[in-house]
Amino acid sequence: MKIREVAFKKLIYGSIGASAVFLFALLLSFTVFAGRILDTSLTRGMENLRERLGADIAVVPRGSENSYQGIILSGEPVECSMDRRLEDELRAMDGVEEVTPVIYLASLNASCCSVPIQIIGYDPETDFVTSPWISEDYSLRLGNGDLIAGANIALDGNNTLTFFGRTYDVRARLNRTGTGMDKSVYVTFDVMELMLADAREKGIEFGDGSDEGITDRYVSAFLIRVKEGSDAEVIAGRISRNSLVSVVQSKNMLSSVTDGIGVISKMLTVITWIMVIIVTLVTAILSVFRVNTRRKEWAVLRMMGASEGWILRLILLENIIMSGAGAILGIILASLAVFPFSKMIADAIAFPYYGPGAVQIIIVSLFSILITVLSGAIPGIVAGAKAGKTDCYVLMRDGEN
Amino acid sequence: MSIESVNITKEYVRRGKTFRAVDEVSISVPKGKITVVTGNSGSGKSTLLNILAGMIVPEGGTVRIDDTELLSLKSRERDKLRGKKIGIVPQVQSLIGGLTVRENIDLQKSFSGIAGNDGEEKLADYIKDLEIEDLLDVFPSSLSGGEMKRAAVVRAISGGHEYIFADEPTGELDPENASRIMDAFRKQADEGRGILLITHDSLVEERADILYRMEKGHLLN
Numbered sequence: 001m002k003i004r005e006v007a008f009k010k011l012i013y014g015s016i017g018a019s020a021v022f023l024f025a026l027l028l029s030f031t032v033f034a035g036r037i038l039d040t041s042l043t044r045g046m047e048n049l050r051e052r053l054g055a056d057i058a059v060v061p062r063g064s065e066n067s068y069q070g071i072i073l074s075g076e077p078v079e080c081s082m083d084r085r086l087e088d089e090l091r092a093m094d095g096v097e098e099v100t101p102v103i104y105l106a107s108l109n110a111s112c113c114s115v116p117i118q119i120i121g122y123d124p125e126t127d128f129v130t131s132p133w134i135s136e137d138y139s140l141r142l143g144n145g146d147l148i149a150g151a152n153i154a155l156d157g158n159n160t161l162t163f164f165g166r167t168y169d170v171r172a173r174l175n176r177t178g179t180g181m182d183k184s185v186y187v188t189f190d191v192m193e194l195m196l197a198d199a200r201e202k203g204i205e206f207g208d209g210s211d212e213g214i215t216d217r218y219v220s221a222f223l224i225r226v227k228e229g230s231d232a233e234v235i236a237g238r239i240s241r242n243s244l245v246s247v248v249q250s251k252n253m254l255s256s257v258t259d260g261i262g263v264i265s266k267m268l269t270v271i272t273w274i275m276v277i278i279v280t281l282v283t284a285i286l287s288v289f290r291v292n293t294r295r296k297e298w299a300v301l302r303m304m305g306a307s308e309g310w311i312l313r314l315i316l317l318e319n320i321i322m323s324g325a326g327a328i329l330g331i332i333l334a335s336l337a338v339f340p341f342s343k344m345i346a347d348a349i350a351f352p353y354y355g356p357g358a359v360q361i362i363i364v365s366l367f368s369i370l371i372t373v374l375s376g377a378i379p380g381i382v383a384g385a386k387a388g389k390t391d392c393y394v395l396m397r398d399g400e401n
Numbered sequence: 402m403s404i405e406s407v408n409i410t411k412e413y414v415r416r417g418k419t420f421r422a423v424d425e426v427s428i429s430v431p432k433g434k435i436t437v438v439t440g441n442s443g444s445g446k447s448t449l450l451n452i453l454a455g456m457i458v459p460e461g462g463t464v465r466i467d468d469t470e471l472l473s474l475k476s477r478e479r480d481k482l483r484g485k486k487i488g489i490v491p492q493v494q495s496l497i498g499g500l501t502v503r504e505n506i507d508l509q510k511s512f513s514g515i516a517g518n519d520g521e522e523k524l525a526d527y528i529k530d531l532e533i534e535d536l537l538d539v540f541p542s543s544l545s546g547g548e549m550k551r552a553a554v555v556r557a558i559s560g561g562h563e564y565i566f567a568d569e570p571t572g573e574l575d576p577e578n579a580s581r582i583m584d585a586f587r588k589q590a591d592e593g594r595g596i597l598l599i600t601h602d603s604l605v606e607e608r609a610d611i612l613y614r615m616e617k618g619h620l621l622n
Contacts, residue, residue, distance in 0.1 A: 001507040006500065013499035013540070300495045303456065305484020305512035305560070307477060391456070 003310065007317040017290040018322055021283055025326025025372050026333070028279040033334040033368040035268040040360055041342070042261045045178030045352025049073070050254060052177060054129035055100075055223035056232040058248040059090065059239055065246040067104075068221060069253055074350045075150070075183030077106030077118045081207045081218045082244065090222055093238060095230030100126040101219035103192050107163050108202065117153060118184040119163065121192030121215070129223050130186055134172075148186040151176035152343070161185065164198035178346065178354025189215045261351055280375040287319060287383035298390035308388030315384035316377060323376025327369040402467045403431040403595060404453055404564060409462030411448055422448040423459065424618035430564065431611075432595040435586055439599075439606055440615035446599040447492065449615065450566050453597065454487050455479040467563075484512050488557035490567035492599075494549050496541035502552045503537040506559045513560035520561055527558050530585055532578075546573040554582055564595040571602045583608045 011018055049072070060068045061082040070076035084101060091099045103121035122130045134148060147168045149155060160167045168191070176182055187195065193215050196206050207218030226232045236247040291298075298311055338345070339355070346353035356364065411423040422445040430436045430453065440446050451457040453464060455471050464471040466486055471479060483489075488509070496505050506524070528534055531551040541549060550573060557565055565586065571579035583605060586596050590610070598605055606612060614621045 001504060001511045006504075006508065009504065010499045296493070296495075297497060300491070300497060302480060303454075303483075303489050303491065303495070304509050304556075305480065307480055307484075 003313055004317060007314055007321060010314075011318055011321055017286045017293070018318065020286050021319060021322040021376060022326045024279045024282050024286075025323040025376055026330040027326075028275050028375055029327035029330025029368045029372040030334045030337075031275045031330075032272050032371050033331045033364060034338050035272045036364040036367060037334070037338050037356060037361070038345070039265050039268050040356045040364065041178065041346075041353045042264060042349075042351055044354035044356065045346075046254075046257060046261055048177040048354050049179045049257065049352045052179065052181060053250050053254070054132075054225070056226045056250055057224040057236050057239070058250070059086070059222040059224065059245050060220070060248060062244055062246050064221075065248045068248050070180070071104060071118055071120075071184070072180050072253070073257065073352060074347070075118050075152075075180030077116060079104050079106045079204070079206065080220050082220070084215075084217055084219045086242070086245070087219075087222060090224060090239065093235060095227050095235050096224055097227040097230075098126070098128045098225040100128055100223050102129075102221050102223060103189070103196075103206075103215060103218075104220040105192065105195060105199065105204075105206065108204075117150075118180070119187060119192070119195060120184050121187050121189050121195075123189045123215075128225060134186070146171040146187075147191060148172045148174060150174050150182040150184045152182040153185060163195055164202050164204075166194065166198050176354060177352070179352040257351060264349065264351070276371060276375055279372075280379060283319070283323070283376050284379035284382065287315070287379040288386070291315065291383045291387040294387070295390055298387045302390060308385075311388040311390075312381065312384030315387055316380040319376040319380030319383075320373055323373045324369065326376075327372035330372065331365050331368055402563075403429050404464070404466050404597075405429050406453060406464045407462055409449075409452055409459040409464060411445075411452060411457060411459040421445075421618045423452065425462070426615075426618070426620040427462075428453070428613065428620055429611075430595045430597045432563065433590055433593050434610040435590050435596040435598065435608060436611040436613070437598045437600060437605055437609035438613045438615055438620070439601065444615040445618040446615050447568055449620075450568055450597065450599050454489060454566055455483045484560075485514070486562055487564045487566055488513075488560045488562035490550075490553050490557045490565070490570055492568035492572065494541070494546070495553050496544070496549055496556070498541055501538050501540055502533060502544075502556075505541075505552065506537075506556050509556045509560045513562065515559075515561055520559070524555070524559050527555050527585055527588075530588075531555055531581055547575065547578050550574060551578065551582065554585060558585065558589060562594070564597065565589055566597045566599075568599045569601065570598055571600065571605055576604065579604055 058068055061080045064080045067078040067080060071078060087099055087101060090096060101123055105119040105121065107117050107119055124131060147161065147170060149161065149170045151174050155161060155170055159170050161170055174181060196214050199206065207214050226235055232249055232251065236249050239245065240247050301311055342353065342355050407427045408425045409423055410421060410425055412419050412421050426449060428449070438446050438449065448457060452459050458472060466482060469482060471482065474482060496502065497508065500508065528537070531554060533548065533552050533555055536544060536548055536552060544552065550570065554567070554570060570582055574582065579602065586598065587608065590596050600606065
């Protein structure tokens with residue numbers, strides 16, 4: 001009879017102690033897996049944000065800096081406008097390489113619009129932020145009447161979207177980035193001009209509310225790329241002297257996001273290691289308890305000819321089986337908790353969130369199983385060594401004569 | 402060939418007082434014979450059995466199993482030698498819970514290095530003699546005291562050991578079952594094995610080839 005058969009049979013007819021080892025392993029595996037998946041998703045979301053940001057400085061109407069960050073990080077629909085004449089002034093500043101205007105328009109939660117989302121208009125003539133990755137990743141340039149939809153935008157059956165009563169063809173759908181871009185649609189200024197006119201009819205005022213050529217006079221923000229070797233901070237400081245605008249430096253925004261993600265990441269790591277310590281200690285206590293309650297069994301096994309090593313291996317195997325089973329179930333439950341609700345989690349934490357790929361999920365699963373099995377195996381070794389030393393005299397004392 | 406002990410002494414401390422459970426005992430357990438040790442409770446019989454099986458190390462004396470000096474071996478080597486040479490039926494219920502009677506027997510066979518169906522025919526005879534055929538796939542928790550004892554005897558025999566030690570093998574058994582067990586031991590002795598029985602039972606004493614009595618740690622012929 002092989003030792004693994006004995007271990008399985010002992011567990012099938014096992015004790016409360018064995019079930020508790022299983023439950024704690026499940027808890028640990030759930031925590032480690034869910035924690036690592038969240039951490040990985042935040043890190044990937046951050047990487048996507050860094051890749052897509054493009055500009056060094058964003059100039060927005062005074063007081064709109066938080067709205068701008070909301071658009072970029074979580075796609076919160078906002079709209080704001082300012083005078084476009086500032087563009088020439090910015091372009092003429094020392095150290096400025098490129099300037100491009102953008103318009104942010106929030107669609108309505110009404111029958112005229114398919115979805116209430118952020119519409120981002122860009123100027124194809126000067127754009128250096130949106131067009132490059134659209135053409136690079138999707139090999140297309142947007143024409144009049146076209147738009148590109150973010151990954152989280154729900155389309156109707158005809159692959160169209162309706163905004164302010166007008167229907168547009170969706171030329172492409174962006175890959176998921178885990179940032180606010182997933183909840184936005186992209187249009188050129190020509191299309192934005194149409195939309196602003198339609199929006200005005202629905203009571204939404206942009207700029208001075210005039211009809212013709214409004215995108216020539218008003219925009220929501222200017223995105224600036226500074227020259228190589230120039231200090232974005234100095235340029236931002238100079239722009240800030242204008243009392244009508246606020247300046248958001250990408251570096252600072254990334255750094256605040258990185259800090260936020262860093263805090264969450266640290267919390268997840270601390271929770272994981274606290275769980276590892278707690279579960280290892282509890283498993284150690286349970287293992288010692290199980291070993292003590294089975295002293296007669298060890299004595300019988302020694303009497304039958306089992307070596308200390310055989311008994312140690314039996315207990316180790318029992319712990320590994322229970323921890324391993326708990327780890328696998330923990331991963332399954334954590335997957336059911338994390339993956340179907342990733343959108344909800346992303347909305348709740350308001351940070352870029354991009355779920356891991358299959359390879360990363362496999363790596364995180366293996367890591368969770370390893371940590372969980374080790375937390376069961378190490379106490380098993382200690383308890384097994386103690387059990388192996390059980391004196392057969394235990395049997396005699398039970399029935400001494 | 403036999404198990405021989407010379408002047409073995411084992412002391413215990415109980416409530417701060419040292420007493421000798423086994424006091425300079427010399428005994429021989431030859432192969433082909435049933436050796437029986439009787440005595441009152443606390444006389445040191447079980448301690449003697451445990452010393453001869455290498456499960457307790459005495460303070461003094463020697464124990465030789467065939468050609469091997471038992472007490473000169475390390476703990477692991479003693480375990481190995483015992484597993485190979487001696488099958489034991491302890492006084493208490495000793496079947497491993499969670500394993501059926503058959504699995505208990507298989508486990509003993511694997512500890513004794515008996516592969517597959519080796520010795521199955523003889524084992525089948527003992528299973529029949531001790532009437533446990535219907536109990537082979539039953540878990541110990543469903544067995545009566547007498548059934549457990551009979552199953553434990555078969556398990557000990559299944560190891561094909563050269564010696565069988567049993568502590569109160571007929572305890573909790575009715576005369577008919579006790580007689581069956583003694584028949585099994587006799588058959589084992591006739592096959593050349595050395596049998597050592599510790600008992601209170603007069604039936605066991607009657608079937609002894611060599612009878613010893615223990616009193617307060619001393620062995621009397």
